[in-house]
Amino acid sequence: MFHLSNPDLKARSPWATLRNVSSVEISPIEKQEVNGEIRIPGSKSFTNRALIIAALAKGPSTLTGILKSDDSYWCIDALNKLGVKTEVTDDVVTVQGCHSKWPNEQANLYIGAAGTIARFLPGALAIAKNGNWILEASNRMSERPVEPLVNAINDLGGSIEYLNTEGFFPLQVKGGGLKGGPVSISGKVSSQFLSGLLLASPYSKTDVTVTTPDYIVQHAYVKITLDLMEKFGVKASYSDDLTKIIIPSTEYLGRNLQLEADASTASYFLALAAITNGRIKITNLNVKTNQPDIKMIDVFENMGCKVTRGEKYIELIGTPNLKGGFEISMKEMSDQTLTLASLAVFASGPITMRGVEHIRHHESDRISAICTELTKLGIKVEEYEDGLTVYPGTPHPATLESYDDHRVAMSLALIGTKVPGIVIKDPGCVSKTCPSYFDLLSHVGVNVQYFDK
Ligand SMILES: O=C(O)C1=C[C@@H](OP(=O)(O)O)[C@@H](O)[C@H](O)C1
Numbered sequence: 001m002f003h004l005s006n007p008d009l010k011a012r013s014p015w016a017t018l019r020n021v022s023s024v025e026i027s028p029i030e031k032q033e034v035n036g037e038i039r040i041p042g043s044k045s046f047t048n049r050a051l052i053i054a055a056l057a058k059g060p061s062t063l064t065g066i067l068k069s070d071d072s073y074w075c076i077d078a079l080n081k082l083g084v085k086t087e088v089t090d091d092v093v094t095v096q097g098c099h100s101k102w103p104n105e106q107a108n109l110y111i112g113a114a115g116t117i118a119r120f121l122p123g124a125l126a127i128a129k130n131g132n133w134i135l136e137a138s139n140r141m142s143e144r145p146v147e148p149l150v151n152a153i154n155d156l157g158g159s160i161e162y163l164n165t166e167g168f169f170p171l172q173v174k175g176g177g178l179k180g181g182p183v184s185i186s187g188k189v190s191s192q193f194l195s196g197l198l199l200a201s202p203y204s205k206t207d208v209t210v211t212t213p214d215y216i217v218q219h220a221y222v223k224i225t226l227d228l229m230e231k232f233g234v235k236a237s238y239s240d241d242l243t244k245i246i247i248p249s250t251e252y253l254g255r256n257l258q259l260e261a262d263a264s265t266a267s268y269f270l271a272l273a274a275i276t277n278g279r280i281k282i283t284n285l286n287v288k289t290n291q292p293d294i295k296m297i298d299v300f301e302n303m304g305c306k307v308t309r310g311e312k313y314i315e316l317i318g319t320p321n322l323k324g325g326f327e328i329s330m331k332e333m334s335d336q337t338l339t340l341a342s343l344a345v346f347a348s349g350p351i352t353m354r355g356v357e358h359i360r361h362h363e364s365d366r367i368s369a370i371c372t373e374l375t376k377l378g379i380k381v382e383e384y385e386d387g388l389t390v391y392p393g394t395p396h397p398a399t400l401e402s403y404d405d406h407r408v409a410m411s412l413a414l415i416g417t418k419v420p421g422i423v424i425k426d427p428g429c430v431s432k433t434c435p436s437y438f439d440l441l442s443h444v445g446v447n448v449q450y451f452d453k
């Protein structure tokens with residue numbers, strides 16, 4: 001269980017910021033409007049997929065535009081401990097692919113709080129001929145499910161065992177390889193189970209046919225996995241709904257790749273323009289991305305904002321009258337549930353978000369966390385197993401918890417730009433995906449005051 005007074009600081013990496021900051025106060029933007037241009041850091045999803053594929057590949061890769069945050073730090077650190085040579089300069093990393101033979105056949109790997117490493121690395125290790133590795137994760141990541149992935153890898157002949165509690169990290173992964181053939185995997189708790197299985201599959205002795213018996217939350221992330229595999233030379237074939245995927249037995253080839261900016265991070269800044277009647281231009285994101293959170297721009301538009309979709313940029317101009325009074329399924333872009341919940345406070349009518357039971361298994365129980373914190377502000381909410389309704393209201397000043405969850409902190413901070421006295425505790429948790437979040441807010445005109453520990 002998460003302890004409010006006790007974020008898991010071991011998971012904060014050398015790339016984390018705000019280590020000595022206990023809280024931040026966000027003050028409303030008065031005369032000065034939010035108005036600015038922002039370059040968004042690289043996508044977490046692209047960075048950690050590309051790092052693991054590049055590490056497995058034959059030959060070197062250069063990845064440009066990587067995210068530098070806790071999640072990518074722990075990924076690079078784990079690859080280094082496996083003996084893979086990497087070199088990071090600014091936002092460029094070169095990776096010397098190990099051609100599916102991890103140089104260090106024994107290592108203890110710590111993967112922080114990253115779902116993308118927890119679900120992508122075990123399969124990548126299981127494909128090796130030899131090896132014996134221990135994988136440990138943060139307290140919260142050790143409570144998040146991995147069983148469907150582990151079962152599927154073991155069904156293919158892999159050797160992954162639980163060292164502590166059945167179904168959860170820490171894990172022991174032994175080499176021995178995967179045989180290939182048919183395998184079934186659930187996608188209803190996390191799409192990352194599928195992605196992790198797919199990433200490892202090309203190294204099976206024969207082709208792998210993956211079927212999903214139920215449904216996949218956030219399909220788009222599976223598509224991102226398949227597209228990136230193809231960029232590194234592995235072309236899978238699949239049904240439109242991705243419930244049947246055939247991966248050939250082959251190998252990745254090293255590549256030089258420009259990665260996309262993070263659409264999830266971009267959404268907070270677009271939301272900021274939306275609620276403050278301001279203007280934000282994201283200068284390095286194309287709407288044609290497969291990242292699902294890009295669909296938030298349609299939501300903002302339906303709420304009355306004006307959006308310009310450029311070739312390489314997105315500009316959003318807010319509105320003094322944000323339209324509410326609707327229900328929406330957030331299943332396919334569930335990382336943005338909390339963003340919309342914060343925005344809903346200032347809308348013209350209640351907003352109901354559904355289809356996101358799985359976010360109770362993310363960095364926090366996100367449905368419970370946002371309902372608790374909005375209630376502290378005097379905002380009326382209704383909580384459901386798979387979502388919530390937020391009623392518009394006038395928040396009163398409060399000190400809010402961030403639950404060691406970057407998206408709770410980033411979303412609640414938005415409310416501070418409209419009402420005085422909003423203090424967010426442990427703002428350093430944003431380092432999981434955006435260490436520079438509060439700097440970027442300041443850059444576009446938000447007042448952020450830091451309080452030391
Ligand atoms: O594959 C990925 O890169 C991701 C998949 C999603 O996870 P779930 O499918 O577990 O919800 C998303 O929430 C996460 O931020 C990134």
Ligand SMILES: C=C(OP(=O)(O)O)C(=O)O
Binds near residue numbers: 114
């Ligand atoms: C769910 C998230 O992360 P993870 O990759 O750890 O699953 C997230 O970033 O919102």
